[in-house]
Amino acid sequence: MKKIINYVSVALMALSMTTVSCSSSEDNDNNVVPDNYNAFADKTYGTLAIARCASIVEQMEAANAKIEGTALTAEQESYLKDVLANLVDAVIVPTYTQLADNTEKLEATLNGLTAETITQAEINEACRLFGEARVQWERSEAFLGGAASDFSVDPTIDSWPLSRTALHTYLTGKMNPEDLDDESILGFHALEFILFRNGQPRKVSEFKNKDTYNGFQDVDGSSELTYAQQVCKLLKQRTFQLQVAWEGKTTANAARYAEVQNAGLDLTTANGLTFGEDLKQAGSAKSKYATVKDAVAQILSDEEGSAAAIANEVGTAKIANPFSAGEISYVESPYSYRSIVDFQDNIRSVRNVWCGNLDGNTSADIKSFWSFFNTYSPAVNNTVVASYNQAIDAIGAMPAPFVKYCCTIHNKEFSEDEYEGEE
Numbered sequence: 001m002k003k004i005i006n007y008v009s010v011a012l013m014a015l016s017m018t019t020v021s022c023s024s025s026e027d028n029d030n031n032v033v034p035d036n037y038n039a040f041a042d043k044t045y046g047t048l049a050i051a052r053c054a055s056i057v058e059q060m061e062a063a064n065a066k067i068e069g070t071a072l073t074a075e076q077e078s079y080l081k082d083v084l085a086n087l088v089d090a091v092i093v094p095t096y097t098q099l100a101d102n103t104e105k106l107e108a109t110l111n112g113l114t115a116e117t118i119t120q121a122e123i124n125e126a127c128r129l130f131g132e133a134r135v136q137w138e139r140s141e142a143f144l145g146g147a148a149s150d151f152s153v154d155p156t157i158d159s160w161p162l163s164r165t166a167l168h169t170y171l172t173g174k175m176n177p178e179d180l181d182d183e184s185i186l187g188f189h190a191l192e193f194i195l196f197r198n199g200q201p202r203k204v205s206e207f208k209n210k211d212t213y214n215g216f217q218d219v220d221g222s223s224e225l226t227y228a229q230q231v232c233k234l235l236k237q238r239t240f241q242l243q244v245a246w247e248g249k250t251t252a253n254a255a256r257y258a259e260v261q262n263a264g265l266d267l268t269t270a271n272g273l274t275f276g277e278d279l280k281q282a283g284s285a286k287s288k289y290a291t292v293k294d295a296v297a298q299i300l301s302d303e304e305g306s307a308a309a310i311a312n313e314v315g316t317a318k319i320a321n322p323f324s325a326g327e328i329s330y331v332e333s334p335y336s337y338r339s340i341v342d343f344q345d346n347i348r349s350v351r352n353v354w355c356g357n358l359d360g361n362t363s364a365d366i367k368s369f370w371s372f373f374n375t376y377s378p379a380v381n382n383t384v385v386a387s388y389n390q391a392i393d394a395i396g397a398m399p400a401p402f403v404k405y406c407c408t409i410h411n412k413e414f415s416e417d418e419y420e421g422e423e
Contacts, residue, residue, distance in 0.1 A: 040408040045398040046323040052391035053315025059387040060308040064301040082367040088276040096243040099136035107236040115222035120204040127201040138345035145305025146275040147245035157187035194228045199337030248274040307350040322406040339402035
């Protein structure tokens with residue numbers, strides 16, 4: 001799991017502090033009052049977003065409880081097995097395949113670049129590809145249960161907050177390359193720090209000279225570029241692992257399968273199944289899911305790696321830790337200013353799981369939780385759909401960038417100190 005402090009009951013908590021503007025230390029020496037300051041000082045937006053995420057958790061748990069408490073007919077159980085199969089084939093595998101496609105393109109873009117030859121256009125393209133990969137990763141978090149959790153892919157590629165102290169130590173040559181196993185300086189957020197500043201692609205001059213970020217002025221841009229290439233290679237291998245661990249070896253992914261094998265990374269469940277087979281064969285002797293209901297629970301509302309779990313994390317940790325508890329350094333994606341997009345894409349992952357496709361389309365022709373409940377319990381279906389749509393809207397209504405919103409609410413700067421919350 002990612003680094004997170006203990007969850008707190010904050011869904012409807014109102015903050016009573018005085019709100020004034022602040023600068024963010026990610027702006028370095030710019031003391032900027034946001035143009036829409038009145039919105040940045042309004043706590044209503046964040047409070048509502050947290051409450052909407054809490055509603056998703058409640059509704060997903062209610063949906064799972066409905067299935068759990070029902071004596072399923074043979075027809076209903078068969079339908080749910082089809083729902084799980086469609087989820088694998090139409091949501092999980094395509095999402096991980098797109099993620100792997102984009103990290104492969106990102107790694108190819110970064111590979112071979114040097115401080116002497118790098119151009120602004122190449123940096124801009126790397127940032128664009130980073131964003132494309134980030135979308136697919138965030139849209140996979142409703143089904144972290146499986147390879148992402150079992151093989152520790154999640155913490156390896158998406159731990160935050162970034163440890164700037166450890167990263168600085170590494171970049172200034174005080175850590176051996178063989179020691180590159182600290183999750184706090186790997187994955188997306190290490191790349192984000194190197195590629196972005198203040199929501200924009202880094203300036204090419206910084207890669208040709210010294211960094212200008214506070215505390216990193218003694219770091220050569222060439223060292224950061226080399227580091228980004230190393231990190232991106234690991235990121236690519238791990239996203240390949242997610243794809244082939246769920247899909248199995250195919251003609252199309254054979255090269256990726258071989259690369260994962262050569263890297264010594266795991267590929268199957270303890271019983272030798274792909275993770276797609278494991279979910280599809282729920283109720284069989286080889287699956288870790290003793291019953292179809294167990295598999296449904298893992299997808300909808302189990303504590304770890306489920307749709308309810310990511311909605312809970314978005315509301316009570318990703319948003320609430322910095323917004324409600326004032327842990328400004330905890331903001332996810334503070335350098336690229338992608339926080340709000342990330343949060344929305346996490347909720348879109350819940351939507352995709354529910355609808356059984358990548359676009360949130362609702363159709364009786366798609367074997368999905370939407371079509372199952374639309375047939376057997378329309379009221380449950382309607383409340384679930386309303387909950388994730390309302391959450392996406394409420395999150396999108398928060399003032400952006402999120403880091404400035406939290407800063408303004410708490411009259412703090414984006415901390416240069418390391419995050420001190422509990423893991």
